[in-house]
Amino acid sequence: MNELYYYILVSGTTKGVWNNMKIICSKEDLVNGVQIVSKAVPSNTTMSILECILIRAEDNMIKLTANDMELGIETEIPGTIEQPGIVALESKMLVEVVRKLPNADITIETDDNYQTRFKYDTLKFDLNGKSGEDFSYLPDIERNEAIMVSAFTMKEIIRQTIFSIGVNESNKIMTGVHMVIKNDQLKVTTLDGHRISIRRVLLKNIYNEKEVIIPGKTLSEISKILPTDAEKDVSIFLTNSHVLFEFDNTIIVSRLIEGNYFSVDKMMSSDYETKVTMSKKDLYDCIDRSMLFSKEGNKKPVVINLTDNVMEIKVDSPLGKMDEEIEVTKQGKDIKIGFNPKFLLDALKVIDEENIDVYFVNPKAPCYIKDENDKYTYLILPVNLS
């Protein structure tokens, strides 16, 4: 029955059927719902229908949908349907309007021309709407095996890897986040040519082997709308071309990035010449300070000089100089090596542990920050000090 409706709608013969909608929702539910789906509205588009959020009231469900053709979000909000209908409203305006509504149950009505009235008491707020017949619905994704991850873990995974995706669209694969599921292991990898971030998570169940590249943008939008209730689970469904996330009353569908991800394992080495154990905060504060001297046009590397149990950190730039020593526990050789301080800081920012282990091979080889259980690995290429 539903499919027939969609067919009629898409074929454009529905005029007069889907207008004159009348629904009642609380302001709070409207604000939440609109905010969630607005994350899939593109900021720049020439297609005005893509700027819209679709409100669809049918089958006793009120659904809000937005879709930028790569990422689509749909959420169901509670409310009363007095007359089913569909209307597409410009997202930016809708976000602002619902926020400014009084804190009460709001009646939403559309007329023959899809003009949409938000009503409460003596307040009448009219927005110009569209029929929604051009609207792109979310693709119908086959839901086989659901991979279950807690909302908390999902947020953590994203936060701890997303910072090192590539930003250059000419290398599409680098702009994605690589996820590999094998038995009860989830391995998440990002890289941008200067560094690699890997996060491993133990899942609650055993799954068939799967491997996908999810657009970084999809995951960064998802992390904004994941439930704050950490106990809640997110279900992830994978097909060859799409990924679907489901939580609360929301589904998020995203295209996958096609292609084969980089063979990261071949780049990794477990050999090292120097291992340093140190306070994360000490190193973070020191690198953070050193970044004052690496501004635009003045990108100077931070130089790490390890001798005995002292890590000396130096920057020398036209703006000024810094020199600081941190006490560390060192195994192996002394080493002098340079880094882009931002790459070190990005990794230190997302590590929650109090102490870290840093591994060095030689001044031309990447350093690794990783824990003993392989929960996380951050590989960072050095800068040539010459």
Place this chain on the structure above:
Amino acid sequence: MNELYYYILVSGTTKGVWNNMKIICSKEDLVNGVQIVSKAVPSNTTMSILECILIRAEDNMIKLTANDMELGIETEIPGTIEQPGIVALESKMLVEVVRKLPNADITIETDDNYQTRFKYDTLKFDLNGKSGEDFSYLPDIERNEAIMVSAFTMKEIIRQTIFSIGVNESNKIMTGVHMVIKNDQLKVTTLDGHRISIRRVLLKNIYNEKEVIIPGKTLSEISKILPTDAEKDVSIFLTNSHVLFEFDNTIIVSRLIEGNYFSVDKMMSSDYETKVTMSKKDLYDCIDRSMLFSKEGNKKPVVINLTDNVMEIKVDSPLGKMDEEIEVTKQGKDIKIGFNPKFLLDALKVIDEENIDVYFVNPKAPCYIKDENDKYTYLILPVNLS
């Protein structure tokens, strides 16, 4: 003695005398002090010395100074002077550096070339400094009668009038805040050609009659650094060309705007045809909503239609429409009048009272929002509805 020092300094014969400074201050005091004086550093200037904060350690006082030639701020911070000296450091960098210092007592040392080292434990932070011989010290303001106002009242006065100064530098007088002191009355006025804001304050003492125009920028910077402790007093000293504010260990000197202020009293009228008493929040929420439809290129007036005890508020724009009714208590005639909603909202935003009285004369004459005690008066010109 001080003046002699300055003379030597200004005449440029001090090389070797004022370098090699050595002082010790807590990070917290440095951050506070630098933040306070940085408010007088211009954001755009071609004179690099104006971008600097001067650190001056002499006579057992450590003073920080910044001066953009119109507004100057000087603050004294606690600390130990091991060797007196003066150095000028680029403000933006200094603000960032002191923020990133460890939370401890910091030693600041300058060398022969005014390179300045911030030292704590193993940390050494070097910034390039200047001798400060080109630095413009604050003018020496004669301090006669101090007008005393509490920090709280000062902040209130500024907040409740500053929003309606003119922004166009071609009419310099409008960019200022007019202050008149007469006996124990302070009257503060701003206007921008569309509206007038007046705030009256009862002072604790009786003063000689005085009248000045203070640059709006001076007052908006002052309100950012006024002590949060409401009990504290601010001393205000006036000369013919300058105003000096003093609180805690800080003095702020600003040039006054020359000229005669507008004769606002002549524009005011106490006659009215309609008086409305209403909830401030009701009107605020309603006007706030209506502003969704007055965006760039779509500036539509908000239309107020008063009939009996109902105030109808309407906006009609290409983006959409709004219509809402508010219950009011009305005396006098019905009236229909249009306004730029921003001007109404700006005034409503700074009124703290729960209920307001609004006075109308006719659709071409300004409306007044004012309280019975004349503590505040907001006059707003209407928009022609034609």
